[in-house]
Amino acid sequence: MFIAFFYKLKEAGIPVSPTSFLRLQKALSTGLVASLNDFYTASRTILVKSERYFDLFDQVFAHHFEGAEMPAREGVDLDEAIQALLQEWLRDPQVLADVLGMEAAEIGKLSPEELIAYFKARLADQKGRHAGGSRWIGTGGTSPVGHSGYHPGGMRVGGVSRNKSAVKVAMDRRYRDYSHQGPLTQAMVGEALKRLRNLVPTGPKDQVNVAATIYQAMKNGGEIEIVFDRSLRDRLKVILAIDNGGWSMDPYIPVVQTVFDYARAQFKDLKTYFFHNTIYDVLWEDPARYRKPRRIDEFARYDPETRLIVVGDASMAPYELTAAEGSIHVEERSGRPSIERLAFLAETFRHCAWLNPMNARYWDYSQTVKAIGRIFPMFQLSLDGLEKAITHLMQK
Amino acid sequence: MTEDSPKPHFSGASRYVLDDELASIVNISMALEMPLLLKGEPGTGKTMLAHAIAENLKMPLIVLNVKSSMKLVEALYQYDTLTRLNDSRFGDSQRDVSDIAAYIKMGKIGQAFTAAERTVLLIDEIDKADTDFQDDMLDVLDQMTFDIIEIDQTITARHRPVIIITSNAKKDLSDPFLGRCNFHHIAFPEPKVMRQIIRVHFPDIDGDLMTGAVAAFYKLRELDSVEKKPATRELLNWIRALRADPDFHPREIEKGALPYLGVLFKKSQDFARAVAATGRRSLR
Numbered sequence: 001m002f003i004a005f006f007y008k009l010k011e012a013g014i015p016v017s018p019t020s021f022l023r024l025q026k027a028l029s030t031g032l033v034a035s036l037n038d039f040y041t042a043s044r045t046i047l048v049k050s051e052r053y054f055d056l057f058d059q060v061f062a063h064h065f066e067g068a069e070m071p072a073r074e075g076v077d078l079d080e081a082i083q084a085l086l087q088e089w090l091r092d093p094q095v096l097a098d099v100l101g102m103e104a105a106e107i108g109k110l111s112p113e114e115l116i117a118y119f120k121a122r123l124a125d126q127k128g129r130h131a132g133g134s135r136w137i138g139t140g141g142t143s144p145v146g147h148s149g150y151h152p153g154g155m156r157v158g159g160v161s162r163n164k165s166a167v168k169v170a171m172d173r174r175y176r177d178y179s180h181q182g183p184l185t186q187a188m189v190g191e192a193l194k195r196l197r198n199l200v201p202t203g204p205k206d207q208v209n210v211a212a213t214i215y216q217a218m219k220n221g222g223e224i225e226i227v228f229d230r231s232l233r234d235r236l237k238v239i240l241a242i243d244n245g246g247w248s249m250d251p252y253i254p255v256v257q258t259v260f261d262y263a264r265a266q267f268k269d270l271k272t273y274f275f276h277n278t279i280y281d282v283l284w285e286d287p288a289r290y291r292k293p294r295r296i297d298e299f300a301r302y303d304p305e306t307r308l309i310v311v312g313d314a315s316m317a318p319y320e321l322t323a324a325e326g327s328i329h330v331e332e333r334s335g336r337p338s339i340e341r342l343a344f345l346a347e348t349f350r351h352c353a354w355l356n357p358m359n360a361r362y363w364d365y366s367q368t369v370k371a372i373g374r375i376f377p378m379f380q381l382s383l384d385g386l387e388k389a390i391t392h393l394m395q396k
Numbered sequence: 397m398t399e400d401s402p403k404p405h406f407s408g409a410s411r412y413v414l415d416d417e418l419a420s421i422v423n424i425s426m427a428l429e430m431p432l433l434l435k436g437e438p439g440t441g442k443t444m445l446a447h448a449i450a451e452n453l454k455m456p457l458i459v460l461n462v463k464s465s466m467k468l469v470e471a472l473y474q475y476d477t478l479t480r481l482n483d484s485r486f487g488d489s490q491r492d493v494s495d496i497a498a499y500i501k502m503g504k505i506g507q508a509f510t511a512a513e514r515t516v517l518l519i520d521e522i523d524k525a526d527t528d529f530q531d532d533m534l535d536v537l538d539q540m541t542f543d544i545i546e547i548d549q550t551i552t553a554r555h556r557p558v559i560i561i562t563s564n565a566k567k568d569l570s571d572p573f574l575g576r577c578n579f580h581h582i583a584f585p586e587p588k589v590m591r592q593i594i595r596v597h598f599p600d601i602d603g604d605l606m607t608g609a610v611a612a613f614y615k616l617r618e619l620d621s622v623e624k625k626p627a628t629r630e631l632l633n634w635i636r637a638l639r640a641d642p643d644f645h646p647r648e649i650e651k652g653a654l655p656y657l658g659v660l661f662k663k664s665q666d667f668a669r670a671v672a673a674t675g676r677r678s679l680r
Contacts, residue, residue: 017575023428030427038420045421046428049574051435051581210477217481224485226478 002043005064012060014053020046036065207231237269237303239349243312244287245276252357255381256311259355263309277316278338278372279345296341300348307393308345308352310376314369315358321368342375353389357381412441412448413593418580422449425578431537431559433522433574436582439627442562445582446518449558456511458557459518460504462525468532471503475546496547505536506551514555523563527570534576585628587614597632598639608649609635616660619673626660634659 002024009016024046027033033042040061048057205228212227240263242256243249249256263270273283273294285292321338346352354376356369363369363378372378377392379385406422422445425432434442450457460471480499483489491498502510508517522530536542540553561577563569585593587610594606613631626634637656638644644655654674661667 015571019575023430027424027428030424032420032424032427041417041420042424045424045432045578045580046430049433049571049577049579054581208478213481217485222485224481226481 005043005060006047008060008064009047009057012056014048014056014060016047205230235269236267237271237306238263238267239271239273239299239302239306239308241273241275241279241283241308241310241312243277243310244274245289249313249357252313252381255357259311259381259386275312277312278314278321278368279310279341280338281336281341296344299345302348304349305351306349308349309389309393310352310354311381312354312356313358314354314356314372314378315366316368318367318371321371339371339375342372346375351393351395352376353393354378355381355385355389360385406449406452412444413585413589413596414448415589418445418582421578421580426558428578429556431519431534431561431577433561433563433569433577433579434582435563435579437584437625437627438564439629440582440584441628442582443518443520446516446560446562449560450516453516453558455514455516455558457516457518458504458508458511459520461520462522462529464524464526466525466529468529468536469503471505471533472536472542473503473506473544473551474501475499475544476501497549500544500547505533506542508557509540509542509551509553511555511557515557517557517559519559519561521564522561523569527573530573531570534573538576587611590614590628590631593628594632594635598635601635601639602646604646605635605638605649608646609638612649612654613660616654616657616670616674619669622661622666622669624661624663624666630660630662 006016006021024043027042027046028039033039043061044054044057048054207229209227209229212229213225216225216227217223240260242260244256260272264272273285274287274289275283276289279296281297282293282295284290285294324337354372356363356378358369358380360380363373369378377389379389379392406419406426422432434445436442446459447457449455475496476499479489479491480493480496483491484493487493505517508515519533522533537559540556541550543550590610590613591606594601594610598606609631613626613634617625634656637659641655648655652674657670657674658667661670
């Protein structure tokens with residue numbers, strides 16, 4: 001019964017399992033389900049396991065039993081790098097016009113949808129002919145927008161929200177094939193991070209070591225001597241530095257958030273810092289990067305066994321990394337190039353890794369990613385990359 | 397409760413306002429003998445539901461408060477090695493030292509399994525524990541058996557307990573875990589339901605006070621950037637405080653004076669924001 005309904009739920013993207021469907025059949029046979037209302041409640045509580053899908057369930061239910069229209073599904077799986085690129089271009093029609101080889105005025109006439117279709121056509125084109133042209137995919141070095149306080153004036157192609165919806169429309173699911181890994185869920189992050197553990201005895205001696213106690217009692221000729229141990233706790237120290245600045249990290253916020261949430265739950269001794277694009281003299285303890293600076297020099301005093309994990313797309317203008325006064329924030333000018341600072345951190349903490357949410361296929365197109373990759377072992381922020389990073393971090 | 401007695405049916409309790417939907421979910425879960433997982437904001441009455449079920453069905457309630465460092469075996473049973481060692485050395489206890497079973501103490505889940513009657517087992521804040529704990533525990537609850545390794549004995553539940561699991565949704569629960577539970581998300585009550593809830597707790601409440609307090613409460617919940625929104629529990633305490641103040645008159649709320657905001661907002665930043673939003677004169 002209701003097999004069609006079950007498959008409709010599945011098609012709509014609600015994770016329903018056959019076991020739960022059988023359980024629903026069992027519930028129907030108990031006689032507790034007497035009306036459509038009861039069926040609604042019963043099927044939802046048994047089949048749907050998260051309130052996130054309640055809304056979707058309601059829609060499917062209404063569609064199936066009352067013939068309501070099914071809303072269009074959201075397509076949001078554009079390859080992140082392309083999406084970032086698109087959004088960047090959409091901010092400045094002139095750059096876009098240059099890249100597409102069109103007049104800015106012409107672009108203004110196109111709707112965002114048309115623009116994206118055109119862009120996709122050009123992308124396919126470009127892949128065929130010059131794979132590797134830094135002009136096309138390299139956001140890092142050649143990007144002329146965004147940094148140094150340059151704000152595109154004049155004409156814009158639609159407002160922010162229009163851009164977003166256009167991006168959404170354009171992203172039919174064939175782009176999905178480009179990303180080899182599915183979305184990183186918290187459970188997956190958890191499984192990967194679980195291996196990052198360093199159990200050491202800590203705390204009060206409150207665990208009875210039965211074997212040692214019996215041994216001691218025997219040695220004492222039957223006089224009991226209770227032996228206590230400290231319990232094993234995870235004492236791994238972890239420093240997590242997150243690039244939370246600028247729009248270039250925007251597409252990756254959910255995945256970084258996931259890692260951060262899990263790390264906070266997993267590690268007892270976790271320090272989180274923030275930076276924008278790259279690290280200069282300070283890391284910030286507050287996400288606004290404003291109130292609580294911590295000087296990089298002080299990090300030398302930390303336990304060198306601390307695991308340093310940097311999360312960032314490592315994409316920026318090359319001078320930000322190499323110039324002595326590279327920071328785009330005036331108050332951060334220090335006379336030391338960021339690249340030296342990064343090298344200092346990598347030397348201080350020999351167990352370190354840089355997690356880059358950008359797809360690894362695009363790393364070669366960005367000078368700064370390559371430069372940082374020479375300092376920090378860099379891994380893609382996917383399940384695969386995360387596991388490699390953990391393996392690397394746990395090496396003796 | 398014996399096997400041939402009529403099926404228990406849950407229909408609310410004296411201190412708990414139950415909507416029909418939740419009642420039928422509880423009944424279906426009991427009929428299917430499945431654990432019911434409740435998610436929702438703090439203060440929406442997840443824990444209270446288990447108390448209400450226990451009261452309504454007249455079953456004993458066993459509460460397992462999950463802690464982050466908890467191991468599953470602690471929830472099942474404990475083998476008291478120290479007492480046994482002590483007894484074997486001094487030999488002055490009534491227990492038989494050669495009988496290990498005498499030194500096994502049941503944990504909360506063990507108690508629910510071995511109880512003489514059907515019980516309500518509340519597993520509170522499951523999300524605090526790590527995923528291994530959750531999955532292993534669900535195996536035990538699925539099979540309704542566990543082994544005591546020390547005496548090689550299998551404990552089988554005499555009566556399948558009614559299992560209520562709560563989660564504050566701090567972390568996502570694993571798929572295998574979710575697969576073994578029924579699920580319900582308790583939404584924050586509507587003002588109408590909230591007034592019923594208040595009536596249950598304060599049957600003699602002044603009508604003006606209730607209307608004013610509920611209206612002010614929902615307005616305060618909508619304040620931007622409040623970290624910990626006040627929940628039902630806070631509202632009830634607030635009303636209790638307002639009623640306890642002999643100088644307070646319900647009409648003051650209509651005028652915009654909201655005393656005792658500290659009862660509603662527990663974090664200093666939130667409190668400051670709430671005070672700023674309601675105007676300085678509410679500070680007493």
